Amino acid sequence: MKQGYLLGNYERSPLTIESGSGCSIFDMHGKRYLDMITGIGVNAFGYCHPRLTSVITEQAQRCVHTSNIVSHRHQESLAEKLCRLSGLDRAFFSNSGTEAMEAALKAVRARSTPGKSRIVALQRSFHGRTLGSLALTGQPELRQRFVFSGAEVTFIPPNWLAALRDAVAEDTAAVVLEPVLGEGGIYPLDASYLQQARALTNTYSAYLVADEVQCGLGRTGKPFAYQWCGVQPDIVVTAKPLAAGLPLGATLFTEDAAQWLPPHSHGSTFGGGPLACRVAIEVLDMMEAALPHIQEMSTYFRHLLDALCLKHGVITEIRSKGLMFGLQLDQPGRPYVEAALRHGLLINCTQGSVLRLLPPYIAGPAEFAQTAQILDAVFTESSAASSRVHG
Numbered sequence: 001m002k003q004g005y006l007l008g009n010y011e012r013s014p015l016t017i018e019s020g021s022g023c024s025i026f027d028m029h030g031k032r033y034l035d036m037i038t039g040i041g042v043n044a045f046g047y048c049h050p051r052l053t054s055v056i057t058e059q060a061q062r063c064v065h066t067s068n069i070v071s072h073r074h075q076e077s078l079a080e081k082l083c084r085l086s087g088l089d090r091a092f093f094s095n096s097g098t099e100a101m102e103a104a105l106k107a108v109r110a111r112s113t114p115g116k117s118r119i120v121a122l123q124r125s126f127h128g129r130t131l132g133s134l135a136l137t138g139q140p141e142l143r144q145r146f147v148f149s150g151a152e153v154t155f156i157p158p159n160w161l162a163a164l165r166d167a168v169a170e171d172t173a174a175v176v177l178e179p180v181l182g183e184g185g186i187y188p189l190d191a192s193y194l195q196q197a198r199a200l201t202n203t204y205s206a207y208l209v210a211d212e213v214q215c216g217l218g219r220t221g222k223p224f225a226y227q228w229c230g231v232q233p234d235i236v237v238t239a240k241p242l243a244a245g246l247p248l249g250a251t252l253f254t255e256d257a258a259q260w261l262p263p264h265s266h267g268s269t270f271g272g273g274p275l276a277c278r279v280a281i282e283v284l285d286m287m288e289a290a291l292p293h294i295q296e297m298s299t300y301f302r303h304l305l306d307a308l309c310l311k312h313g314v315i316t317e318i319r320s321k322g323l324m325f326g327l328q329l330d331q332p333g334r335p336y337v338e339a340a341l342r343h344g345l346l347i348n349c350t351q352g353s354v355l356r357l358l359p360p361y362i363a364g365p366a367e368f369a370q371t372a373q374i375l376d377a378v379f380t381e382s383s384a385a386s387s388r389v390h391g
């Protein structure tokens with residue numbers, strides 16, 4: 001087969017996937033890999049979960065797509081469920097995290113007035129790759145060459161209260177943040193920081209927008225990560241695991257924020273189709289039931305990782321919240337990702353030196369113990385190899 005037709009925008013691992021089952025994926029030769037990155041947080045219930053496969057099949061036989069010029073019952077039911085879980089009032093459906101963020105930004109822009117249009121966002125944040133979301137992404141190397149001039153965004157360091165207090169003022173239209181920075185290297189925001197962000201946005205009549213694309217929908221052990229901090233955002237953005245791998249994003253609004261997107265102001269051809277919504281309803285039911293297990297496994301795996309951190313000097317810090325784990329290394333992480341792959345473990349590296357794990361919610365003690373064992377072997381081999389070189 002001729003190769004070379006794909007755009008060269010991805011730097012891919014050498015692994016080619018053929019199929020998946022539970023927490024494992026299989027390559028074309030039938031080799032099994034334990035997947036601890038789950039399609040970057042999408043396959044929260046693993047591969048081919050019988051309950052989800054059956055719902056997908058059943059709905060595919062009824063109706064996959066309708067468009068939004070008509071209604072179908074699953075969209076309204078899903079909206080109701082998401083609003084109940086988030087404490088918000090209205091839902092808009094799109095097809096990805098970045099699109100869900102764009103809808104949030106359009107509401108913020110529509111409400112802005114001259115002198116009140118600045119957005120405060122976090123350094124190291126990630127909000128997506130479309131131009132609006134990119135404008136808020138606190139990683140200059142991703143923004144440069146693409147962002148249009150005129151985007152009024154102030155980037156501040158996460159978890160630094162004084163910087164937050166300095167940045168939010170009369171001219172602020174919104175504060176946009178990830179309650180746990182994902183691509184940025186797994187940095188949970190302190191409860192006091194989120195509470196301060198809420199208090200300041202209230203004082204200055206700005207919106208608080210929570211990007212829960214990576215940390216939401218059970219990933220931290222609550223439906224939404226901001227719920228650990230006792231704050232209620234005006235807009236919440238979610239996607240990744242929502243429809244178990246079918247493209248679906250949701251933007252959730254308070255009644256007040258929703259008023260800025262009236263008829264004809266926004267829309268989507270595919271967003272919120274019957275197949276994706278039907279599956280998402282099932283995912284949310286499963287997610288609610290899984291929350292105690294997620295919290296239990298979070299503690300269990302964190303202990304295993306702490307032991308690895310004590311044993312291997314290359315790990316300088318472990319950061320985690322729920323089933324989001326970042327192993328901060330004192331050197332590039334990529335060789336460790338490749339070594340883990342050779343041992344049959346799929347993880348990834350973000351920010352150059354952070355090994356990131358976003359395990360499936362269905363993983364149990366056996367999978368976590370195996371993961372820790374493989375990581376231990378990888379770090380042991382690497383330190384043996386470097387002492388051979390230096391010794």
Ligand SMILES: Cc1ncc(COP(=O)(O)O)c(C=O)c1O
Nearest residue numbers: 096097098126127128182213214
């Ligand atoms: C916090 C956050 N926001 C937005 C996005 C963009 O989502 P998508 O890739 O589905 O557009 C991501 C993707 O990783 C993310 O982690």
